[in-house]
Amino acid sequence: MRGPELSPRLSMVGELVPVGARLADVGTDHAYLPAALILEGKIPWAVAADLRRGPLDRARTTVREYGLTGKAAFRLCDGLTGIRPDEVDAVAVAGMGGETIAAILSAAPWVRERDLPLILQPMSSFPDLRGWLQSNGFTIAEERLAREGDTLYTALLVRAGEMGPLSPAELWAGRNNRDPLRGAWLDMWIARVRRALEGMARARGELPRRRELEEVLEGLIEMKKEWEQWQQ
Ligand SMILES: C[S@@+](CC[C@H](N)C(=O)[O-])C[C@H]1O[C@@H](n2cnc3c(N)ncnc32)[C@H](O)[C@@H]1O
CATH class of the missing domain: 1.10.287 (Helix Hairpins)
Structure with a gap:
């Protein structure tokens, strides 16, 4: 069965997810990202987490409609608080403000200790998020861009490790790269x-x-x- 069609923004996030990873999708809402990645065979299993019951119910509906029952678990929780360190290999946090993303990571020090790949897709507060990552032992391994209509989005692949200091402009726009966008x-x-x-x-x-x-x-x-x- 074909999975849900991902928007360019969510496709960009999905491309950064490592093949074969058990994925935590934090703030999953409809669970389109994990459903699409499981159906295309990129990942075997995911835990879809959301702070609110409505979005988590939508996630359950998506998983059921695409016949993925048993390939996804659901957690009603704030950030990663309901997810065990030993059950995931990568974490996606997409479509949230940069400060919220930093708060979620700050409350789960195990993601850095286990050097999990983090795929972060902030919608705002970019300097705050990059600054927080820099000061808290994370490095931005890769940064991508996607366009939807007139809007540009960025996604960061983040790992544990030191990154050289970012200049004020790099805190806002990320390090320069040859991305066509x-x-x-x-x-x-x-x-x-x-x-x-x-x-x-x-x-x-x-x-x-x-x-x-x-x-x-x-x-x-x-x-x-x-x-x-x-x-x-
Ligand atoms: C705009 S939606 C993004 C959905 C999807 N990740 C995407 O990128 O299309 C944001 C979702 O994050 C959830 N959320 C906000 N803060 C959260 C938190 N601290 N922990 C877990 N989920 C959260 C909201 O309930 C909402 O469903």
Whole structure:
């Protein structure tokens, strides 16, 4: 049977999941990600977890409708609190704010101790999440981009380990790479930071925060130039 059709954003997350991993999908909602990966034979089993009963019921429905009963377990819990370290080999946390993702990882130190691959797909608070990872013994092994209409999304493959310090611009937009969508991603951040700086100028915002954002903007413009050179 064909699995649920994943959006470009969820497909990007799925591509970063290691083959054969027993996956914890935290904040699973419909459980489309684990259902699709099990049906395509990429993973054998998953635990679908959600904080709320409604989304977890939707996950149960998906698993039943696709004939996957027995290949997925369900947990009503906050983050990873209902999942045992010995039952999963990889963790996905997609479609949540960066601060929520950091809080979920912070409450489960075993993911770092066991060096589990973490596939994180933040929707906001990007500098907070990258900064938290940097300060808490994680390294970003890979970062990808996907486009849905006018919206760009990023997904991070994270492992235990030290990563060299990220510059202010890298905290916002991630390390530079040759991803074809990277130019558009940097343009989006340049426009956002410019707008924030304009807003601050009108409101006579605090000087230290302005200086910080100016440094971010300079770094983003440099990364964009570097990316353009790679395209030639
Ligand atoms: C926007 S949906 C994302 C669904 C799916 N992961 C995706 O990327 O399409 C976010 C889901 O995360 C759940 N959620 C939010 N905070 C959570 C937490 N601390 N622990 C577990 N689930 C959480 C919500 O109930 C919701 O079902």
